[in-house]
């Protein structure tokens with residue numbers, strides 16, 4: 655009789671430990687997949703203009719997603735979402751070609767975000783920005 659009680663107690667303890675372990679393992683996955691809190695979406699991002707050389711790009715996080723600020727040859731700036739409109743991979747800036755390449759399925763976009771080729775159904779989202787006193791403010 656006493657053994658049955660111990661066995662039940664031990665089973666309960668092991669079940670609790672297993673449940674806690676499963677919860678601890680699932681939490682990071684849940685946080686990764688869960689949408690960002692609404693409070694993240696209104697934040698502005700400030701980037702010093704000098705951080706983006708002519709022809710170059712600076713990636714940053716905006717409203718919980720990857721974004722990119724580029725300075726085209728000639729000096730014009732553009733701020734875009736870096737999330738591919740096909741399946742959500744992060745695009746890469748091809749400095750030599752002055753275009754974006756999505757590494758997942760070879761989608762290509764112009765420096766303005768328009769689709770050149772590949773499966774992306776639409777352009778990269780343009781982000782609003784202002785420039786003042788050597789600082790680019792996105793959002």
Ligand code: FES
Pocket residue numbers: 738739740741742743756757758759760761772773774
């Ligand atoms: S996710 Fe970018 S081309 Fe498929």
